[in-house]
Amino acid sequence: MEWLRQWMQRHAITEVECLLPDFTGNARGKILPASKFLKEGGMRLPENIFLQTVNGDWPEDENIDWTERDMELHADINTPRLVPWATEPTAQVIHDCFDADGNPVDIAPRSVLRRVLRLYEEQGWRPVVAPELEFFLVKKNEDWDYPLEPPIGRNGRPETARQSFSIDAVNEFDPIFEEMYDFCEAQELEVDTLIHESGAAQMEVNFIHGDALDLADQVFLFKRTMREAAMRHNVYATFMAKPMKNEPGSAMHIHQSLVDQNGNNLFANADGSHSERFLHYIGGMQRYIPSAVALFAPNVNSYRRLAFGDSAPRNMAWGEDNRTVGLRVPRSGLADRRIENRFAGADANPYLALAASLACGYLGMMQKLKPTEQVQGSAYNMPFGLARSLEEALLELEQCEELRQILGPRFVNAFISVKRKEYEAFFTVISAWEREFLLLNV
Secondary structure (H helix, E strand, O other): OHHHHHHHHHOOOOEEEEEEEOOOOOEEEEEEEHHHHHHHOEEEEEHHHHHOOOOOOOOOOOOOOOOOOEEEEEEOOOOOEEOOOOOOOEEEEEEEEEOOOOOEOOOOHHHHHHHHHHHHHHOOOEEEEEEEEEEEEEEOOOOOOOOOOOOEOOOOOEOOOOOOOOHHHHHOOHHHHHHHHHHHHHHOOOEEEEEEOOOOOEEEEEEOOEEHHHHHHHHHHHHHHHHHHHHOOOEEEEOOOOOOOOOOOOEEEEEEEEEOOOOOEOOEOOOOOEOHHHHHHHHHHHHHHHHHHHHHOOOOOHHHHHHHOOOOOOOOOEEEOOOOOOEEEOOOOOOOOOEEEOOOEOOOOHHHHHHHHHHHHHHHHHHOOOOOOOOOOOHHHOOOOOOOOHHHHHHHHHOOHHHHHHHOHHHHHHHHHHHHHHHHHHOOOOOHHHHHHOOOOO
């Protein structure tokens, strides 16, 4: 803590935002005076904070302990960052959660990812990941019954056509992205490339590859940062998987490779061919991702992207240099051989999506699973092979004992309970489609 104390003094910090990510990936926690934070070295929050649904409700599950036990929150000293949009010098610090006996709280998303990473560490392996996060800028929307619209750019007009990789279309929102980059630099978020995706005012930000926990932290903080930068210009940034009917969905593609303790890539042989371990990793993803889809697509809206979205994977096909598959192997050499998981939506919790992806690959390597033959043509012409709704996906997860054990039984039970409650709440809402086509026709 002495290093943290010196860092806070150097930046004249007066307040500290003590953060932890919930199941949805939102920041929960407390704001403390800097002096109190340094004196106490942590704080307490009820464990049941992870059981709150996205709409502020609670699951009705008799198997959940509702005593609301306190968690001890300890600051991760690797995570202090400035809050660049705060009016007073403010720090934000991500915390880990422990019970009264000092054990990690197993339903905390950060704990779930750490649990999977420990399995890799025991084998002498280290995953390297690089997320690519898509999102939309939309006109400020204060009435949730009103469909979202693209925002007005510098030319005074909204986008009406697909503008994939357009430089000028990105420049329409220069003031927003200049502020976003300033905020990211102040927080040491390693944002790399910014591109315009195919949707109207749809963008993609790529992160420099690195440690899985650190990259999950960066995605968690970037979402918060991007929303703040956009709102300062009277625009919303949304990471919904499918925010607009006639536009493509937003994904979080996850590039992942594996290195040994000396930094050697374990996915490629010396002659440049795929290693057996790499093929087993793909085999594990093919076997277990269908059961893990709820962690890549955790919301009712997520399945609008997977089932009906443009450029979304439809099945468990894999292939080299082929963007129609869900498991893509980019053209790469010995040092950067990797697999790209294209299933996760932008709405996924980055800690849980990374944990699930790494868990599937780990199971494949440990069980020496073999992948199918890779696809040479378009995988979009192949049959659909995924859950089509959150309800189906939760049932798949519930029935997979291997994932239950590797992610933690109590976490899986809690996650399923929360998401089922959200699914039930969604179905209490009567949609405009039902009023339009069923009101007088049935």
